[in-house]
Amino acid sequence: MTSPYDLTSAEQTLLSTVTDLAEGFAATAAAYDDRAELPLDHLEALTAAGVEQAILPADVGGNGVSYQAFGELIRILAQADASVATIFLMHAGAGIALAQLTAPTLGSYYADEFRRGARFANALSEPASGNTFLQPQQPAIPADGGFTLDGAKRFVSGSEIAEHLLVNALVDGVPAFFGLEPDETVETIPIWDTLGLRATRSQLLAFHSTLLRSDHRGRGLLPTDFAAIPAGLPAVSLGIADAALAALVAHARGRVIQGQPLTHQQWVQYEVADVESRLEAAKAYFRLALFHADSGLPRTIGSLSRAKLLANRVAVDVARLGVRIGGASGYLRTSPIQRHLRDAEAGQLMAYSTEVLSGQVGAEILGL
Ligand SMILES: Cc1cc2nc3c(=O)[nH]c(=O)nc-3n(C[C@H](O)[C@H](O)[C@H](O)COP(=O)(O)OP(=O)(O)OC[C@H]3O[C@@H](n4cnc5c(N)ncnc54)[C@H](O)[C@@H]3O)c2cc1C
Known part of the structure; x- marks a missing residue:
């Protein structure tokens, strides 16, 4: 009988490549955890192996692996080093979301960035919003070229190496998503000295009149977007x-x-x-x-x-x-x-x- 969980041969090859890389990640997991250091070399090795291209959905130019393969990929990484898996997952979530949400306006910009290995992070959780990170409470105020944000986002995994942030804020009382390239108005507040997942370095970010550009604004989430x-x-x-x-x-x-x-x-x-x-x-x-x-x-x-x-x-x-x-x-x-x-x-x-x-x-x- 055919299993409903069959993977394509390309997905099997991807998982076996990631399994080989993960052996090396497991060997250094304790040391990165001890130093609370971002395992950038491991993230770069995943990019060099073409993992971003493989997981980018087909509607934005990627190979579009199945959820089945994606879940197994993250499990393999987490078994080796849970911090690598978490940062990579947050990077994938932000990169794929920005590619899909801005495709109608920005075309392939974020998909190209994701594919080339630019680092992405999710700046969604707010100090006052608790767990409901998709319902921001901080307003973005209209300004030339977009909206300005004053406030904070917390526990942003991999934020110190991120070239692109997925940020949400209220525009006219409604949650809106933006892509943001952090500049001098985005301050990292180094709070991350934790019990676990230490190497994710999930810091607090403060925004000081940061411009959220209208041309980097995305549409709302759809049930067909890759979750x-x-x-x-x-x-x-x-x-x-x-x-x-x-x-x-x-x-x-x-x-x-x-x-x-x-x-x-x-x-x-x-x-x-x-x-x-x-x-x-x-x-x-x-x-x-x-x-x-x-x-x-x-x-x-x-x-x-x-x-x-x-x-x-x-x-x-x-x-x-x-x-x-x-x-x-x-x-x-x-x-x-x-x-x-x-x-x-x-x-x-x-x-x-x-x-x-x-x-x-x-x-x-x-x-x-
Ligand atoms: C390792 C790690 C990595 C993270 N990475 C990111 C990231 O990359 N980007 C990002 O945006 N966020 C990230 N977060 C934030 C995370 O996803 C949560 O949104 C955030 O942790 C919520 O705040 P809190 O943990 O202080 O808990 P609190 O919200 O203060 O919760 C305290 C307690 O109240 C409960 N609680 C909270 N809200 C509710 C509710 N509505 N109903 C019932 N109970 C509730 C919680 O379950 C918990 O028991 C990360 C967190 C961790 C631990």
Whole structure:
């Protein structure tokens, strides 16, 4: 029987290229995390391998990989280095959105920039908007050539290397999207000293009468636009969960207590079976949600919301079990176990958070 999740041969080649690159990313993940340094060389390696061209949708001149392939690509990256996966996902989300939203007015400008390896970032979350990053509260005021923005956007992953920002603001009371090349009016406030996803350097940006150009304004989002970030965020958590599971298995096999490896303790077997089967279930549901997205089914966002909720939670559960199995040696900075827990916790915070998603899904089920 044909699987509904089949990938084309070009997609399989892309994923095998990314898998090869990811081996190198995994080897440096701990060091970049420790230094909270942007892994720019890894991002450049992805561009050199043609990943941007592959994931750019066909309607803006790219190869237009399926959601299925895109989700797997992000999961592979996250398993190797969750910060690389997160920055790349935010870059992809902003680059693809700007290419699609401005195509009617600016033609191929942003698609060309994305393809050549210009770095993109999402400056959407506002200090006062909480998780509702698509509903900005900060107004853009009419000015010569466009609108000026005074205010702040926070947790902008990869902002320090971004050549283009996707910014939203209220124009006449309605949310509007702009492409912005950061200039001296955009100030980076270095707040990013975090527990997890440290190498994303998701800084606070302050805007001082920054011009949002009318000719860089995009249209509103359409259901047919490629939803990179909703499709990629569950994959970030699933990749972290895979890495956390591998780390705990390696530890349990290597740690010998009173002559027996930890793998022989029954509680370890039971708990591993529990988290691994829930992880596999979350992956299966995620693939179903991506299949819905590839099929253009109307439940796409609802499915991806549930997939994020499941993936965020199972990643934390696997990583917490890793800490128990790891004991004090897994708690050392030299062990990957502690990093996976720190990264897993961040998955729940990124919008939409597990609380917001639970509210949306619960309200839908209850018919509110
Ligand atoms: C690693 C990382 C990378 C990020 N990268 C980017 C990026 O590149 N670009 C960008 O624009 N943003 C980014 N963000 C921001 C992120 O997506 C959230 O929008 C932002 O974190 C929300 O603010 P907050 O985390 O301070 O939580 P708060 O909004 O202060 O939330 C606090 C608590 O309230 C809950 N809550 C908030 N709003 C609601 C609501 N409406 N209903 C119910 N509960 C609610 C939350 O779930 C949480 O439990 C990133 C965040 C992280 C952690």
